Amino acid sequence: xxxxxxxxxxxxxxxxxxxxxxxxxxxxxxxxxxxxxxxxxxxxxxxxxxxxxxxxxxxxxxxxxxxxxxxxxxxxxxxxxxxxxxxxxxxxxxxxxxxxxxxxxxxxxxxxxxxxxxxxxxxxxxxxxxxxxxxxxxxxxxxxxxxxxxxxxxxxxxxxxxxxxxxxxxxxxxxxxxxxxxxxxxxxxxxxxxxxxxxxxxxxxxxxxxxxxxxxxxxxxxxxxxxxxxxxxxxxxxxxxxxxxxxxxxx
Amino acid sequence: xxxxxxxxxxxxxxxxxxxxxxxxxxxxxxxxxxxxxxxxxxxxxxxxxxxxxxxxxxxxxxxxxxxxxxxxxxxxxxxxxxxxxxxxxxxxxxxxxxxxxxxxxxxxxxxxxxxxxxxxxxxxxxxxxxxxxxxxxxxxxxxxxxxxxxxxxxxxxxxxxxxxxxxxxxxxxxxxxxxxxxxxxxxxxxxxxxxxxxxxxxxxxxxxxxxxxxxxxxxxxxxxxxxxxxxxxxxxxxxxxxxxxxxxxxxxxxxxxxxxxxxxxxxxxxxxxxxxxxxxxxxxxxxxxxxxxxxxxxxxxxxxxxxxxxxxxxxxxxxxxxxxxxxxxxxxxxxxxxxxxxxxxxxxxxxxxxxxxxxxxxxxxxxxxxxxxxxxxxxxxxxxxxxxxxxxxxxxxxxxxxxxxxxxxxxxxxxxxxxxxxxxxxxxxx
Numbered sequence: 300x301x302x303x304x305x306x307x308x309x310x311x312x313x314x315x316x317x318x319x320x321x322x323x324x325x326x327x328x329x330x331x332x333x334x335x336x337x338x339x340x341x342x343x344x345x346x347x348x349x350x351x352x353x354x355x356x357x358x359x360x361x362x363x364x365x366x367x368x369x370x371x372x373x374x375x376x377x378x379x380x381x382x383x384x385x386x387x388x389x390x391x392x393x394x395x396x397x398x399x400x401x402x403x404x405x406x407x408x409x410x411x412x413x414x415x416x417x418x419x420x421x422x423x424x425x426x427x428x429x430x431x432x433x434x435x436x437x438x439x440x441x442x443x444x445x446x447x448x449x450x451x452x453x454x455x456x457x458x459x460x461x462x463x464x465x466x467x468x469x470x471x472x473x474x475x476x477x478x479x480x481x482x483x484x485x486x487x488x489x490x491x492x493x494x495x496x497x498x499x500x501x502x503x504x505x506x507x508x509x510x511x512x513x514x515x516x517x518x519x520x521x522x523x524x525x526x527x528x529x530x531x532x533x534x535x536x537x538x539x540x541x542x543x544x545x546x547x548x549x550x
Numbered sequence: 551x552x553x554x555x556x557x558x559x560x561x562x563x564x565x566x567x568x569x570x571x572x573x574x575x576x577x578x579x580x581x582x583x584x585x586x587x588x589x590x591x592x593x594x595x596x597x598x599x600x601x602x603x604x605x606x607x608x609x610x611x612x613x614x615x616x617x618x619x620x621x622x623x624x625x626x627x628x629x630x631x632x633x634x635x636x637x638x639x640x641x642x643x644x645x646x647x648x649x650x651x652x653x654x655x656x657x658x659x660x661x662x663x664x665x666x667x668x669x670x671x672x673x674x675x676x677x678x679x680x681x682x683x684x685x686x687x688x689x690x691x692x693x694x695x696x697x698x699x700x701x702x703x704x705x706x707x708x709x710x711x712x713x714x715x716x717x718x719x720x721x722x723x724x725x726x727x728x729x730x731x732x733x734x735x736x737x738x739x740x741x742x743x744x745x746x747x748x749x750x751x752x753x754x755x756x757x758x759x760x761x762x763x764x765x766x767x768x769x770x771x772x773x774x775x776x777x778x779x780x781x782x783x784x785x786x787x788x789x790x791x792x793x794x795x796x797x798x799x800x801x802x803x804x805x806x807x808x809x810x811x812x813x814x815x816x817x818x819x820x821x822x823x824x825x826x827x828x829x830x831x832x833x834x835x836x837x838x839x840x841x842x843x844x845x846x847x848x849x850x851x852x853x854x855x856x857x858x859x860x861x862x863x864x865x866x867x868x869x870x871x872x873x874x875x876x877x878x879x880x881x882x883x884x885x886x887x888x889x890x891x892x893x894x895x896x897x898x899x900x901x902x903x904x905x906x907x908x909x910x911x912x913x914x915x916x917x918x919x920x921x922x923x924x925x926x927x928x929x930x931x932x933x934x935x936x937x938x939x940x941x942x943x944x945x946x947x948x949x950x951x952x953x954x955x956x957x958x959x960x961x962x963x964x965x966x967x968x969x970x971x972x973x974x975x976x977x978x979x980x
Binding site for chain 2: 346347348349369370371373374375379380382384385386387388389390391396399400403404436453457
């Protein structure tokens with residue numbers, strides 16, 4: 300997935316000021332940065348949220364012009380977003396939702412109910428989830444950790460080509476965080492081709508999920524890039540040295 | 551098949567009411583009761599129409615003098631008892647078109663028959679209860695129903711008998727205005743589910759078609775009665791419905807009025823908890839589309855100690871549809887220890903749609919717990935986007951969210967067939 304010169308405004312206010320980013324298949328990219336730097340804006344702009352207006356730039360997913368597609372077709376092209384705050388759908392069971400969504404995403408790979416059930420069972424075992432969740436309503440009354448586990452289950456069942464994990468670590472205690480980190484690793488083992496963009500302002504999740512590449516965003520721009528050691532640096536020193544460097548470089 | 555019309559079908563008059571009684575072969579007493587009810591109809595005012603934005607589309611727009619009730623057919627269609635099949639009664643314009651009784655009806659000593667047949671065969675079961683829950687003089691429309699009553703059903707479940715299969719009643723409005731009367735009597739510790747579906751066939755006649763049903767439920771001590779009325783009339787039929795249940799000591803009553811169709815619709819449902827420990831549940835659904843205007847109310851009245859009430863009302867409006875919903879919890883002085891709650895949620899699916907939700911509490915005893923809440927809103931945009939981000943197109947996402955919104959009531963209906971019918975009816979309005 301290749302993003303070039305992407306500028307995005309929300310209600311007339313420019314948030315992203317020219318983003319260049321390449322996410323490789325099968326790799327883990329970490330997008331780090333302090334709160335308010337524009338990381339979630341990037342994830343919503345790429346997935347087609349109606350409140351986010353792309354004012355210039357391009358985004359391609361394996362050759363497809365992502366920005367020309369409505370939101371549901373971006374998902375069908377293979378882009379998945381694990382929401383920071385997944386919405387609840389009262390009255391719609393997890394099982395029915397997963398089935399409807401998978402049918403929409405992969406119309407040419409429809410599975411008979413028994414096979415679909417087997418796929419669900421297999422993925423839930425992989426993620427260490429209880430089958431009882433399937434009959435609950437989507438995210439309705441779920442704890443923070445349960446919501447994130449369900450996002451991971453969706454990623455496992457939909458097998459996207461690229462997945463953006465937006466603050467998947469936020470609001471989780473250390474056990475839930477470890478569980479989610481292990482889930483992502485298990486999914487990567489099962490489907491090695493998926494390119495991951497892991498958005499976080501906190502390096503903690505990266506202890507469970509080693510990135511191949513780290514991108515640091517501040518005030519709507521990518522200001523620094525590096526390997527996994529960059530995350531370690533941020534863990535140790537915070538964002539201040541990078542901010543000073545960026546401001547210094549600009550001056 | 552052409553149905554014979556009333557002799558005096560040119561207008562709604564005292565003579566027409568008396569003629570209907572004669573055609574039904576009723577005695578002088580029954581005829582007198584109809585004429586009295588007609589006089590009450592003429593005397594009583596039109597019930598208030600409670601929509602804030604109704605404009606001219608109110609009940610007074612119904613020209614009651616132009617309604618055409620049909621005279622009865624002599625023959626009653628029936629099918630042999632069948633142990634494998636559920637009890638099913640179909641009426642068309644008030645005429646029983648099919649009466650099929652499950653084997654358990656006879657095995658349990660229950661009695662199920664079209665009301666007129668029941669009045670003839672088992673007057674000792676019917677007469678003490680007919681009109682005991684909804685009196686003819688309740689309002690102008692109960693009076694009209696009592697004057698022109700035709701069709702409907704009588705269900706009697708004797709002491710201790712438990713019917714496992716729901717009784718299904720299909721009421722079809724074809725060429726006439728209808729005044730059916732449903733009476734359900736569950737004796738002590740009896741249990742029964744009744745599911746009524748109400749539909750209409752398109753009719754090119756210019757005349758007003760009005761459905762004006764009265765349903766009465768008597769649940770005696772320890773009895774359990776669930777009654778769902780699933781209405782999907784066409785937009786060329788109006789409806790004024792009155793449904794009321796009384797629950798005796800430790801009895802349990804559920805009323806589920808579901809209003810999906812009709813042009814002008816007024817529906818009043820009430821459960822009166824008369825015995826200590828009685829409980830009542832209201833599960834109501836409405837969906838006003840096109841130009842439909844609905845005036846709906848549901849009440850739970852606590853008239854005994856330690857009774858419990860629970861009302862959940864889910865509604866939607868699209869097109870230029872509008873609805874007013876009033877929920878009322880009344881706890882009378884003798885209702886010490888009562889617990890009651892009332893929740894209503896409504897979805898607005900188009901800019902012109904409108905819903906008023908007005909919950910009310912009337913409490914005359916301090917030793918009670920009561921809660922009410924009402925919300926009216928649009929489909930959450932973040933929920934829509936969540937679905938789209940999972941590959942689901944916008945229209946399909948809306949359908950999924952609205953279907954899910956109604957499912958807490960729809961999925962609780964006791965018949966899978968009726969559930970499927972309801973889901974389909976709701977989806978067809980999106």
